[in-house]
Amino acid sequence: MISVTEARARILAGLAPTAGEIVPLTDGAGRVTAAPLIARHSNPPADVSAMDGYAVRAADALAGARLTLIGAAPAGHPFAGHVGAGEAVRLFTGSVVPEGADTILIQENAAVADRVVTVGEPPPAGRHIRRMGQDFRAGETLIPTGQRLNPRLIGFAAAGGHAWLTVHRRPRVVILSTGDEIALPGDPLPPGGVVSSNGPALAALVRVAGGDPVLLPSAADDSRAIGAAADAARGADMLVTTGGASVGDHDLVQSALAERGMVLDFWRIAMRPGKPLMHGRLGDVPMLGLPGNPVSALVCAILFLLPAIARLSGLPGDPPPAEPLRLGAPLPANDLREDYVRASLLIQGDEGWIAHPYPAQDSGMISRLARADALIIRPPFAPPAAVGEVVPGIRLAPLGL
Amino acid sequence: MISVTEARARILAGLAPTAGEIVPLTDGAGRVTAAPLIARHSNPPADVSAMDGYAVRAADALAGARLTLIGAAPAGHPFAGHVGAGEAVRLFTGSVVPEGADTILIQENAAVADRVVTVGEPPPAGRHIRRMGQDFRAGETLIPTGQRLNPRLIGFAAAGGHAWLTVHRRPRVVILSTGDEIALPGDPLPPGGVVSSNGPALAALVRVAGGDPVLLPSAADDSRAIGAAADAARGADMLVTTGGASVGDHDLVQSALAERGMVLDFWRIAMRPGKPLMHGRLGDVPMLGLPGNPVSALVCAILFLLPAIARLSGLPGDPPPAEPLRLGAPLPANDLREDYVRASLLIQGDEGWIAHPYPAQDSGMISRLARADALIIRPPFAPPAAVGEVVPGIRLAPLGL
Numbered sequence: 001m002i003s004v005t006e007a008r009a010r011i012l013a014g015l016a017p018t019a020g021e022i023v024p025l026t027d028g029a030g031r032v033t034a035a036p037l038i039a040r041h042s043n044p045p046a047d048v049s050a051m052d053g054y055a056v057r058a059a060d061a062l063a064g065a066r067l068t069l070i071g072a073a074p075a076g077h078p079f080a081g082h083v084g085a086g087e088a089v090r091l092f093t094g095s096v097v098p099e100g101a102d103t104i105l106i107q108e109n110a111a112v113a114d115r116v117v118t119v120g121e122p123p124p125a126g127r128h129i130r131r132m133g134q135d136f137r138a139g140e141t142l143i144p145t146g147q148r149l150n151p152r153l154i155g156f157a158a159a160g161g162h163a164w165l166t167v168h169r170r171p172r173v174v175i176l177s178t179g180d181e182i183a184l185p186g187d188p189l190p191p192g193g194v195v196s197s198n199g200p201a202l203a204a205l206v207r208v209a210g211g212d213p214v215l216l217p218s219a220a221d222d223s224r225a226i227g228a229a230a231d232a233a234r235g236a237d238m239l240v241t242t243g244g245a246s247v248g249d250h251d252l253v254q255s256a257l258a259e260r261g262m263v264l265d266f267w268r269i270a271m272r273p274g275k276p277l278m279h280g281r282l283g284d285v286p287m288l289g290l291p292g293n294p295v296s297a298l299v300c301a302i303l304f305l306l307p308a309i310a311r312l313s314g315l316p317g318d319p320p321p322a323e324p325l326r327l328g329a330p331l332p333a334n335d336l337r338e339d340y341v342r343a344s345l346l347i348q349g350d351e352g353w354i355a356h357p358y359p360a361q362d363s364g365m366i367s368r369l370a371r372a373d374a375l376i377i378r379p380p381f382a383p384p385a386a387v388g389e390v391v392p393g394i395r396l397a398p399l400g401l
Numbered sequence: 402m403i404s405v406t407e408a409r410a411r412i413l414a415g416l417a418p419t420a421g422e423i424v425p426l427t428d429g430a431g432r433v434t435a436a437p438l439i440a441r442h443s444n445p446p447a448d449v450s451a452m453d454g455y456a457v458r459a460a461d462a463l464a465g466a467r468l469t470l471i472g473a474a475p476a477g478h479p480f481a482g483h484v485g486a487g488e489a490v491r492l493f494t495g496s497v498v499p500e501g502a503d504t505i506l507i508q509e510n511a512a513v514a515d516r517v518v519t520v521g522e523p524p525p526a527g528r529h530i531r532r533m534g535q536d537f538r539a540g541e542t543l544i545p546t547g548q549r550l551n552p553r554l555i556g557f558a559a560a561g562g563h564a565w566l567t568v569h570r571r572p573r574v575v576i577l578s579t580g581d582e583i584a585l586p587g588d589p590l591p592p593g594g595v596v597s598s599n600g601p602a603l604a605a606l607v608r609v610a611g612g613d614p615v616l617l618p619s620a621a622d623d624s625r626a627i628g629a630a631a632d633a634a635r636g637a638d639m640l641v642t643t644g645g646a647s648v649g650d651h652d653l654v655q656s657a658l659a660e661r662g663m664v665l666d667f668w669r670i671a672m673r674p675g676k677p678l679m680h681g682r683l684g685d686v687p688m689l690g691l692p693g694n695p696v697s698a699l700v701c702a703i704l705f706l707l708p709a710i711a712r713l714s715g716l717p718g719d720p721p722p723a724e725p726l727r728l729g730a731p732l733p734a735n736d737l738r739e740d741y742v743r744a745s746l747l748i749q750g751d752e753g754w755i756a757h758p759y760p761a762q763d764s765g766m767i768s769r770l771a772r773a774d775a776l777i778i779r780p781p782f783a784p785p786a787a788v789g790e791v792v793p794g795i796r797l798a799p800l801g802l
Contacts, residue, residue: 025586026616029605030801043767045595050765074622076582078593093694094582096593130765142768150802151609155602155695156771159595163587181477181495185426186564192479192497194446194560201556204430208552215427221475293494294556324753352725352753364451364531366444367543370557398799400431401551 001270003380004303004338008319010265011279011304014286017314018169018237025158028149030210031167032314037143040161042133046078047097050128054088054110054117055079055101058125065122069115073098088117097129104128136160146314148210170212171237171312173305175202176229178243178253179292180221197366198242198290198297205301208400209309211237226256230282237312239285240305241278243292253289257282270380272337273363274300295363299340299375302394302401320399322377322392325355331378331385339378342368343393355393373397402671404781405704405739409720411666412680412705415687418715419570419638426559429550431611432568433715438544441562443534447479448498452529455489455511455518456480456502459526466523470516474499489518498530505529537561547715549611571613572638572713574706576603577630579644579654580693581622598767599643599691599698606702609801610710612638627657631683638713640686641706642679644693654690658683671781672739674764675701696764700741700776703795703802721800723778723793726756732779732786740779743769744794756794774798 002010020034049055056067065086072090073079079089083100091097091104102125109120136142142160143153149165157165182196183189199215206213216232219225221244233239244253254267260282267278267289274296278289288305290297302320311317326348331341343355355376358368376393378385385391403411421435450456457468466487473491474480480490484501492498492505503526510521537543543561544554550566558566583597584590600616607614617633620626622645634640645654655668661683668679668690675697679690689706691698703721712718727749732742744756756777759769777794779786786792 025601026604029609041590041596043595044765045590046593048765050763073593075580075595076591076593076622094595130763134763135766136768142771149605150797151602151605152699152771152773152797152802154605155598155699156767158586158598158601159695159767161586161590161596163585179476184564185559185562189442189446189562190477192447192474192477194444194495195442195562197556197559200426200559201552203427204552204555208430221477294560298553298556362451362531362535364445364449365536366557366560367537370543370553372553396551396553400801401553 001268001275002266004269004271007266007269007277007279008304008307011288011308012311012317014281015308015311015317018171018312020166021169022164023167025154025163025165028154028157028165028167029151031149031165032210033143033145033147033149033166034168034314035166036141036145037157037160037162037165039136039138039140039142042137043135043159044130044132046132048130049091049093049095049097049104050130051104051106052092053104053106053128055083055091055097056088056103056105057083057085057101058103058123060086061103061105061119061122063119063122065119067117067119069112069117102126148315168314170210171309172214173206173211173238173240173309174214174216174233174236175199175206176216176239176241177218178221178226178241179218182218184218197294198292201294201298202240202242202301205298205305205401206309209306210313211309221252223252223256223259226253227260230257230260233282233285236285238308239282239287240290241287242290242297254278257287262287270337272339275337277304293363294366295369298369302375303340320394322394323353324390325353325374325376325393326351327385327387327389327391328354328356330387331357331376333384334378334380334382336380338380341376341378342372343374343376344371345373345395355391402669402676403667405670405672408667408670408678408680409705409708412689412709413712413718415682416709416712416718419572419713421567422570423565424568426555426564426566429555429558429566429568430552432550432566433611434544434546434548434550434567435569435715436567437542437546438558438561438563438566440537440539440541440543443538444536444560445531445533447533449531450492450494450496450498450505450529451531452505452507453493454505454507454529456484456492456498457489457504457506458484458486458502459504459524461487462504462506462520462523464520464523466520468518468520470513470518503527549716569715571611572710573615574607574612574639574641574710575615575617575634575637576600576607577617577640577642578619579622579627579642580619583619585619598695599693602695602699603641603643603702606699606706606802607710610707611714612710622653624653624657624660627654628661631658631661634683634686637686639709640683640688641691642688643691643698655679658688663688671737672741674741676738678705694764695767696770699770703776704741721795723795724754725791726754726775726777726794727752728786728788728790728792729755729757731788732758732777734785735779735781735783737781739781742777742779743773744775744777745772746774746796754796756792
């Protein structure tokens with residue numbers, strides 16, 4: 001058995017980011033840049049007014065001075081002329097400051113009648129002017145490679161003049177559920193059968209993580225069926241299986257894939273839930289074998305598949321972020337397996353998050369995992385932890401999980 | 402001018418959740434349930450083994466006892482017979498416990514040879530059995546109405562036997578950018594023009610929030626063009642405009658929509674960035690008028706459009722969650738406008754998040770908003786805040802923003 005940290009490092013070590021592709025700007029949110037995004041022009045593209053008011057010369061705009069209004073420059077219609085001594089041009093927020101002017105008299109400080117602007121409080125030179133390139137300059141890197149795009153960055157890319165984005169292709173993750181006992185939801189349930197929930201849950205997780213899931217038809221507990229299904233994973237960025245990893249005396253998925261040439265890396269990790277976790281490579285395709293138990297499968301997916309998809313997407317693939325959580329109930333000492341304890345969270349004033357571990361941590365309880373807010377991380381051989389102690393935990397909602 | 406809190410309450414008050422629609426289970430992540438999800442069967446569907454081992458009778462399984470192996474029940478293949486006195490049936494995790502047996506002898510505590518199982522450490526009655534319905538029972542509500550679905554809940558719904566989900570339709574949000582000066586990214590930029598970044602950024606934000614954006618062609622600063630575009634919003638769940646809300650002497654969007662019968666609710670709020678924020682109703686369609694300035698538009702969208710889409714989607718529409726952040730730099734006293742201060746965040750050991758407000762809060766700086774990690778909330782007339790003080794702030798990354 002190897003540790004969670006070592007397992008994750010070994011999985012990530014075999015993964016390279018997908019190649020870049022071009023997507024339209026409006027499809028870019030959630031994708032990861034595969035090339036730096038360079039500003040095509042400066043912002044503002046010229047000196048512009050930050051306020052509604054009048055473009056004037058500071059030397060003229062003394063208190064009480066009367067300036068001649070020679071024109072207006074609404075946004076998008078720059079004033080073509082020149083602001084001379086004793087002159088003013090009407091401007092609005094974002095209007096280009098016309099030649100000759102060197103400050104903005106805001107409208108609150110001006111009285112206007114008969115094309116004459118009378119100065120109230122006089123503006124110092126340069127007031128309320130946003131300088132050309134003050135936000136960013138043409139040629140500047142706006143967004144580096146390897147950054148996940150969000151709506152603000154989409155706006156930033158737009159402002160930089162980009163209608164197209166170069167991003168990493170969504171990793172294609174092929175998902176194979178195995179087991180004689182599983183039936184898809186809605187399909188007839190055979191005697192002794194259970195509803196197959198891993199496939200749909202993993203497909204949703206892959207999508208939330210930015211990947212492109214392919215749900216294969218389930219394979220029976222049969223070496224040929226599993227092997228044949230594995231052929232469908234050719235060309236995928238990753239193959240994920242569930243089940244078959246510790247069916248009694250031998251491991252069906254392992255043996256079936258070994259017949260197809262899988263090079264096994266490891267197949268057991270020191271964690272709970274989820275001891276059987278297989279990792280290998282089937283030709284060019286990295287392979288992750290999750291347990292069949294739905295709770296174990298999802299917890300393992302959060303810990304290993306999520307960083308793997310991030311790495312394939314062009315990100316480093318950091319572990320899901322742990323935050324300090326204060327215990328609302330005690331936890332016993334831990335054994336040699338790193339434990340991921342399902343817990344509910346309550347926010348409690350300035351104390352922050354209080355975590356209440358569920359009393360029963362049976363990995364058969366799908367309902368508990370479904371309703372949990374966090375996974376408390378209990379390292380191997382952690383001593384007992386008392387109420388009020390701060391422990392690390394993974395909050396699930398901020399991860400979209 | 403009204404407060405941020407009042408403005409949000411007034412916007413939300415006019416919104417009703419969209420009707421329900423049916424989507425396949427695998428398309429359900431991110432959607433909000435429009436009906437409770439009831440378990441179609443119990444889980445486990447029968448008493449099952451939690452371990453690999455042997456189904457036995459506790460009364461027989463004393464230390465050293467020799468039991469006759471009468472069959473096996475791999476997962477999906479229940480043993481049809483009855484376990485009598487002195488008998489054992491091979492089981493695996495998830496196998497149905499056959500009639501007659503009342504406990505599980507785990508394989509680590511058994512020695513097997515020639516169809517005889519010799520008991521090592523004897524199991525008490527009921528050991529390692531997951532009882533029928535222990536996780537959930539047929540008829541139980543698994544997921545209530547009004548819950549946003551995540552991958553775990555998709556798995557939960559699958560486990561409950563559901564291939565279809567009843568969820569609220571994605572709210573259709575029609576986005577109209579206005580302004581003579583704006584050009585789409587990649588399109589030729591006229592003199593004095595700026596690249597239109599609000600449309601793409603807002604479309605991305607609507608999608609991240611679970612809505613369905615429709616980007617209208619931009620409208621010039623012209624009452625007829627704006628009015629005609631507004632016709633395209635008929636049947637939408639919300640119309641969002643940007644720009645035109647305070648162009649000099651009069652408000653173009655306001656007047657253009659008033660001509661089409663818009664009932665105005667309010668049009669100025671006491672916040673920074675983003676004083677001009679319009680709210681009204683155009684026939685059946687609620688309308689939100691955002692400022693044209695990209696920083697103001699996006700901050701207003703985070704504060705008002707995001708909760709609005711949540712409310713339309715069947716959620717309460719809570720304000721974006723604020724968390725306690727410790728200041729890494731001082732902040733001056735605030736005036737009457739609630740201020741949303743762009744800041745970067747660093748995590749610092751047990752102290753949690755340290756927020757560094759950007760020194761320049763110019764709303765012309767798209768780059769600052771694009772690179773910010775949080776918005777520090779400064780209530781009206783907040784006194785100066787010193788380094789180390791804890792202030793409320795909205796972290797953007799966990800919201801997918």
